[in-house]
Amino acid sequence: xxxTSAAVAPKEFTLQEYKTDxxxxxxxxxxxxxxxxSIQQALFQLQIPPYKIAMISGIGCSGKTxxxxxxxxxxxLHGRALPVATGAKLANSALTVVAVGGDGDxxxxxxxxxxxxxxxxxxxxxxxxNNGVYGLTKGQASPTLAKGLKTKSMPDPAIQEGIxxxxxxxxxxxxxxxxxxxxxxxxxxxxxxxxxxHKGTAFLDVFQTCPVYNxxxxxxxxxxxxxxxxxxxxxxxxxxxxxxxxxxxxVEEIVEKKTRALNASYEAGDNLAVxxxxxxxxxxxxxxxxxxxxxxKEHPLVDLPLYQRDVDPLFNELA
Amino acid sequence: xxxxLSRREFSWVLGGPQGGGINASAEVYAKALAxxxxxxxxxxxxxxxxxxxxxxxxxxxxxxxxxSHVDDIHMLVALDQESLFGDAAERKHYPSHTGxxxxxxxxxxxxxxADLKIDPAQFGRDDINLYPIPFFELLEQALxxxxxxxxxxxxxxMRNTVALGASIGIxxxxxxxxxxxxxxxxxxxxxxxxxxxxxxxxxxxxxxxxQFGARPTRTxxxxxxxxxxxxxxIKGFQAVxxxxxKAGLGLQTYYPxxxxxxxxxxxxxxxxxxxxxxxxCEDEIASINMAIGAAHMGVRAATSTAGPGFALMSExxxxxxxxxxxGPVVFLWQRGGPSTGLPTRTEQADLQFxxxxxxxxxxxxxxxxxxxxxxxxxxxESFNWADRYQVPVVVLLEKFLASSLxxxxxxxxxxxxVDRGLIHQANGDGDxxxxxxxxADGISPRTxxxxxxxxxxxxxxxxDPEGHITEGIENRIAMMRKRMAKLDTAAKEIPAxxxxxxxxxxxxxxxxxxxxxxxxxxxxxxAELELDGRLVNFLQIRLMRPFPSDAVAAILRxxxxxxxxxxxxxxxxxxxxxxxxxxxxxxxxxxxxGRPFSRNEIVEGVRAALSERKKEVxxxxx
Numbered sequence: 049x050x051x052t053s054a055a056v057a058p059k060e061f062t063l064q065e066y067k068t069d070x071x072x073x074x075x076x077x078x079x080x081x082x083x084x085x086s087i088q089q090a091l092f093q094l095q096i097p098p099y100k101i102a103m104i105s106g107i108g109c110s111g112k113t114x115x116x117x118x119x120x121x122x123x124x125l126h127g128r129a130l131p132v133a134t135g136a137k138l139a140n141s142a143l144t145v146v147a148v149g150g151d152g153d154x155x156x157x158x159x160x161x162x163x164x165x166x167x168x169x170x171x172x173x174x175x176x177x178n179n180g181v182y183g184l185t186k187g188q189a190s191p192t193l194a195k196g197l198k199t200k201s202m203p204d205p206a207i208q209e210g211i212x213x214x215x216x217x218x219x220x221x222x223x224x225x226x227x228x229x230x231x232x233x234x235x236x237x238x239x240x241x242x243x244x245x246h247k248g249t250a251f252l253d254v255f256q257t258c259p260v261y262n263x264x265x266x267x268x269x270x271x272x273x274x275x276x277x278x279x280x281x282x283x284x285x286x287x288x289x290x291x292x293x294x295x296x297x298x299v300e301e302i303v304e305k306k307t308r309a310l311n312a313s314y315e316a317g318d319n320l321a322v323x324x325x326x327x328x329x330x331x332x333x334x335x336x337x338x339x340x341x342x343x344x345k346e347h348p349l350v351d352l353p354l355y356q357r358d359v360d361p362l363f364n365e366l367a
Numbered sequence: 368x369x370x371x372l373s374r375r376e377f378s379w380v381l382g383g384p385q386g387g388g389i390n391a392s393a394e395v396y397a398k399a400l401a402x403x404x405x406x407x408x409x410x411x412x413x414x415x416x417x418x419x420x421x422x423x424x425x426x427x428x429x430x431x432x433x434x435s436h437v438d439d440i441h442m443l444v445a446l447d448q449e450s451l452f453g454d455a456a457e458r459k460h461y462p463s464h465t466g467x468x469x470x471x472x473x474x475x476x477x478x479x480x481a482d483l484k485i486d487p488a489q490f491g492r493d494d495i496n497l498y499p500i501p502f503f504e505l506l507e508q509a510l511x512x513x514x515x516x517x518x519x520x521x522x523x524x525m526r527n528t529v530a531l532g533a534s535i536g537i538x539x540x541x542x543x544x545x546x547x548x549x550x551x552x553x554x555x556x557x558x559x560x561x562x563x564x565x566x567x568x569x570x571x572x573x574x575x576x577x578q579f580g581a582r583p584t585r586t587x588x589x590x591x592x593x594x595x596x597x598x599x600x601i602k603g604f605q606a607v608x609x610x611x612x613k614a615g616l617g618l619q620t621y622y623p624x625x626x627x628x629x630x631x632x633x634x635x636x637x638x639x640x641x642x643x644x645x646x647x648c649e650d651e652i653a654s655i656n657m658a659i660g661a662a663h664m665g666v667r668a669a670t671s672t673a674g675p676g677f678a679l680m681s682e683x684x685x686x687x688x689x690x691x692x693x694g695p696v697v698f699l700w701q702r703g704g705p706s707t708g709l710p711t712r713t714e715q716a717d718l719q720f721x722x723x724x725x726x727x728x729x730x731x732x733x734x735x736x737x738x739x740x741x742x743x744x745x746x747x748e749s750f751n752w753a754d755r756y757q758v759p760v761v762v763l764l765e766k767f768l769a770s771s772l773x774x775x776x777x778x779x780x781x782x783x784x785v786d787r788g789l790i791h792q793a794n795g796d797g798d799x800x801x802x803x804x805x806x807a808d809g810i811s812p813r814t815x816x817x818x819x820x821x822x823x824x825x826x827x828x829x830x831d832p833e834g835h836i837t838e839g840i841e842n843r844i845a846m847m848r849k850r851m852a853k854l855d856t857a858a859k860e861i862p863a864x865x866x867x868x869x870x871x872x873x874x875x876x877x878x879x880x881x882x883x884x885x886x887x888x889x890x891x892x893x894a895e896l897e898l899d900g901r902l903v904n905f906l907q908i909r910l911m912r913p914f915p916s917d918a919v920a921a922i923l924r925x926x927x928x929x930x931x932x933x934x935x936x937x938x939x940x941x942x943x944x945x946x947x948x949x950x951x952x953x954x955x956x957x958x959x960x961g962r963p964f965s966r967n968e969i970v971e972g973v974r975a976a977l978s979e980r981k982k983e984v985x986x987x988x989x
Contacts, residue, residue, distance in 0.1 A: 068824075070835050099819045104660070107827070115824055115835050120816040122663060123826035123836075124656065125686050131653040135660025135668065138618055138644060140817050143664070164649035340639040350665045350815065352642045355615040355785045362609045362637060363777060366599045 063092040068118045077267075079230035079256035080109055083177055084116055086233050087146070090240035091117070096144050104133040106149030106158060108184050110177035113148045127158030130165040130174060137172050141334045141348045144244060145171075151178040151253075155191040155211055162213075165249055166220025170333040173243045173250045176213065177230070179258040180265055187261030200263045213253050214313035214325055218306050223248035225309065225325045229280055230256040231267060235322070242324065248332050255280075255320070275318055283312060283323030293328035302328065370894045373966075376429035377587045379442045379538070380467055381530065382450030386418035389446065391552065392527035393424035394772065396534075398548040400428045401600045401774045403541060403589025408433050408887070409772040410963065414463075415625065415710040421449050421464065430590065434738070434773070434887030438967045438988050439472040441585040442538050444530045445479040446502075452489070465989060471495045474584030478533050478575075480526075496581050500533045502526045505574055509567040513559075528564045532571030537579060539586040542572060599775050603768035603884075604630040606739045607671075607698060610746035612641045615785055617666035619645045620654040625710045626766035627671040627700040651676035655683035658695035662687070663825070665815035667750050671698040673766075674717050675707060677724065685725035687759040690825040691803060691850065693788060693813060694753035696760045698746070700769050701883075703961040712961030713767035715883050715934035718943065721761045722912055728847065730809075730854040732756070733911040734865075735763040737886030739773050741909065747783050748865065754788035755860075756853045757813065763911070765934070767963040768884040789813065793820030801832040805845055809852030858913035866915040869922060871904030878926035879905040879973070880952060882940050885932055885964055892969035899974070908940060920948035930954040930973050934964060938983075953982075960987040 066088040074080045091101060101119035105111040107126035114121030120143070124132045133147035154162050154176045165174065180199070182188040187201030191211050198205040217225045224246040228236040236254065243250035257267050272279045283289045293305050309325040338344040343352055379396070383389045390411065397409045405428040413422035427436050445451045445467070453466035471477055473494040479485065481499035490497060506529050507519045515522065528549075535542060546565050553561035589595070608630050611619070619638065621631035635645040648654040654670040661668035672680065677699050687695065701717045703709025721733045732752050736742035742764060749760040791800060791812035802823035804811040811832075814821025824834040829846060831837045871893060879896075881889050886907055893903045906922055908915070923929060923944070931941045931952040936959040941952050956972035958964055968986040976984045 097819070099822055100817060102664070102816055112836070115826070118822060120822055121824040121834075122660070122690070123824070123828065124659075125682055125827055128652065128656045128683070128686075131648070131656035132660035132663075134646075134653075135618065135620070135657030135662075136664045136816070137660075138646065138657070139661035139664035139666035139668070143817055160649055161653060164653065337644055341642050341644060343642050348817075349617050349642070349644060349661075350817070352617070354617055354642060354667070355787075357612055357615070357641050359609050359613045359641075359780065362605075362612070363599055363601075366601050366605065367597060 061092065061095055061097065063088060065098055066091050066118055068116055070115045072116055073112070074109055075260050077259040078109070079179060079258065080113070080177060082230035082233050082236065083175070083254055083256060084113055086236040086240055087113065087117060087175070089233070089237045090244060091119070093237065093241055094244060100142065101144045101146065102136050104129050104136060104145065104147045106153035108150040108153050108182070110148055110150040111153070127153050127156070127161065129153065130158060130161040133172050134165060134168065134170055137170050137334070138337070138349065140350045141171070141344065145173070146244065147172060147174045149176060150190070151176055151180065151192045151213070152182045152190040155213055162216065163220045166217055166222040166251070168333045169221065169223055169248045169330055171247055171249070173252070175240070175243070175252045175254060177256045178213070178253050179256040179262055181258050181261045183258050183261050197264055199261060201261055212313055215310055217251045218309055218326060222251040223330050224250035224327045226251070227253045227255070227322045227325065229270060229322055230254055231270070239324070246327065248330060255322070272318065279318050279320050280322050281315070281319045283321050283325065291324045291326050296328050296330055370898060372429060372431055372433060372891060372894065373437065375431065376427055376433055376437070377538070377585055378437055378440050379426045379444070379534070380423055380440045381444045381446070381527070382421065382423035382467055383446030383527070384418070385413055385416050385420045385422045387446055388524040388527045389422060389424050392531045393426055395545070395548045395552050396531055397426050397772050398551070398600055399540065399545040400426065400587070401598055402548065402595070403544050404595030405430060405589065406432045407600060407772065407774045408435060410436060410767065411770050412962065413711050421454065423450065423467065428587065433891065435891040435964070435966045438470055438965050439475070440467060440470045441472055441475045442534055442583060443467050443471050443475070443477045444534050445477065446526055446530060447480070448483055448485070451477070451479060451485070468492065476537055476583035478530055478537065496583050498533065498537055498575065498579055500530065500571065500575065502529045505529045505571045506567060509570040510563065512566045512570070513563050515563065522563065525564060525567050528567040529571040532568035533575040535568065536572035536575030538583060539588055541589045542568065544589060597777070599777060600772055601739055601775055602770060602772055603739060603742055603764060604633055604770070606743045607746045607762070607764065608633040608637065610743040611669060612637065612643060613780065613783055614747045614750040615667050616643050616669055616750070618658060618661040618668040619643065620648050620657045620668070620670045621645070621672065622648050622651045622654050622676055624673045624676045626702055626769045627673045627676070627698065629769060630671045630698065630700070651679035652683060655680040655695065655697065656686070659683060659687045659692050662692045662694035662753070663690070663816070667754070668694050669696045669698060671700065673700050673702050674704045674720065677717065677720065681725045684731070684759055685727055685729060686827045688725070688729035688731055688850070689827055689829070691757040691811065692759065693757045694750070694759060696749040696753050696762060698762045698764060701763065701765045709961040711766070713765050713934065713963050714959065714961060715765060715885070716936065716939065716959070718763065718882070718911065718939040721763050722943070724761065728851065730756070730758050730851055731912065732758055732760040732857060733763060734760070735883045735909055735911055736768070737883060737907055737909065738768070739775050740778060742768060743778060744865070745909070751786040752857060752861070755786055755810070756857050757788065757810065758853055763883065765884045790815065791821060793818055802834045803830060803832045803846070803849070805832055805849050807852070808856040809849045810856065854913045861910060863915065863918060866910040867919060868907045868909070869904055870907060872902055873904070874902070874925065875904035876901040876927050877903045877977070878923070878929045879903065879932055880908070880929055880940070880944070881905065881932040882908045883934070885934055888964040888966050888969050889932055891966045892973070895966070895970045896973060911943065914943065914947045916947040919944060920950060923948060923950040923952070928953055928977070930956055930976055932956045932964070932969060932972070934958050955983045956986060957983065958986050
């Protein structure tokens, strides 16, 4: 029996088993710590064996995350985490694949993959650390920085619009779309567990503070210290909020739910919606591939007997 | 004095507008010839265009092995006027070609549409036979025979078959073999079409036989049934596709691009039965990175592309190398460059690109196949190398090989053995496992993600043996040495027979040097060059990295006169040889018009280089 599917006795994994002893080199007070801690807690709560997880990251501060989570980890190229994650999941569908990266990584250099991964609906999770700046290169504007804003290392305010990742994700076809806040770990863990459990591509945008380079979107700003109330609005605080598409065959319902999600994503200024924006159960890419290759229903590709193929029939077609 | 091959081969060209169905007719004809025991080589030229522009298929057949085409045409079958005289009438300033009439050998024939009402004087040749055939009228007759009278407009694409039938009627061949090939092509739901095409061949062949007395000097006949050998008629993309399945390919990724797409589409059709997944990606960056992701998970992964796509794979290639991924294997089907260049034409101008695919110093393997058998073997072995040395591999191929048809003897599959390289056997909790452990031969046993005790991290940053980022000086030196050591290990282990071949005698008065799919034309040209009264051999280089420096240097240092033959502008193999051996080759015969070498171009180019003592000769027989 191939080792990758070897049965192991059920075992309780401790939170510690999801952590490495690699020194974390993020700046003190970085929002990334909240996201890292949430990832570790979510995986621990779900009790997914660490050796059944592949964490795949892009480049930037967030790209270092896999080094700090004791799972299989691929720290890839700038903007390419999603294609690598896609290949990993295609190869071994038994793995829980979590891709992480920054907003520059995902919405800038990796924009094409952000879009096309949404179309595929492979059963993976994509978490974006969204802080509005390119931290590791010292604070340039990222694709989410709104027009007119000027962080401290920018000589002038941004003269192009920031993108709305939730709106893009809705258009791209992600089947689970959410947003969290790095410093609200409790809610973030809950969002992450939902995202990972979702069958299909889950996209979670996370507002993250960069205390060194983004002096506008600070912890205090999100807390709304200047306006006397929090700027983050929990979608689920509204009892009528229901992001779940009940009938995935109903275009009407899909459009209605997407419209509500879109409206919520455009709430700007002092009301930033967090929570689950939209979710729908649709066939995953893995499932559709298995209709072409039925053996994939039973085993991941990596465990199939691919090395004893009889290709004579292909030659015979050419005789 | 001609060689036996040049006296006995038969060169046939079918020309017509793109989308007019010449491929199907030419391939059915080639199959009929192969089944008649003949050796066949067939190649196609076409534009980057869906419909209307000039394309032609050349079928060369002989009772003895043939690997190349010649300039001469013994029977030209033209579906339109442009195939006869070119497009100067429409494109006055920069005509793309001058047609094929001028290539018809003395005593050869031309079949064309009588409805074009061409004045025979326009051919300007009194040494060839003209066969005007009323394509439309014969098609109507044939359709009537199968109960489809009055529908010739609907089935106008069958003009091809009428032309083929006329060609058989005039040049001869066994009609039954052709019918069999047609029925093979049109099976099942298309069986009705088979009988329509059979009728078209019958009607046209009978017409041509009865109408014309004069026969061209070269005609064609199958071998007697008892002397026929079963051979395969195969294109390069098919050989590569089958080899990849044989090698255990689990995931093929691709972005559509000429001339690489045929291979991926073939795998899309044949792969699922063999449990091979094929994914069409959003671009080539996604293609290579998906393949890398899959390779790291333990699945054999490949991607196929051409120059413009390979350009996008650069960063991914370096990523695979620094993370010591077992692959992917990148199949680079060369076309005319630079940039978009000549999308549907052939060239050998990506050798230096394949050797330097990304920034930084890293190990990778580059192999360039010369023919179908080598393409199969190299494609297969590349996956073993990728697993064994944990490096990305480039299999360098050409449009010319991808789309040309060759007869080959069935290959012995038992000699192809899968080797997945060193896999770490995890025990316990895996403490102490180091994915990038330093070893003398550079190879660190890998694990298969999903296995307990095998957890690893790796990164595109420089990393320590555990795969974590470090910028430490000693580690950097050790890691560079470790990775690069894999090249030496590969150089030691890959057999010499894979690295290069010296065709012909060990010592010769003239040594030809080349690589890739020019092999066939060079081999056929050698026989002709020997008739000039000198001993000729041919050094074919296959493994470009690690380069077989010592062996190549030894051969070239003892060579009397060397002529390098390449399908590019800058003699890229020549530069590589000099880089590794210090040897500067005496002469270069180069061709960069986007078309493959004909045998004549090689023979004449080599003769010109030698007799005129020219360092460089460019050949292009339009």
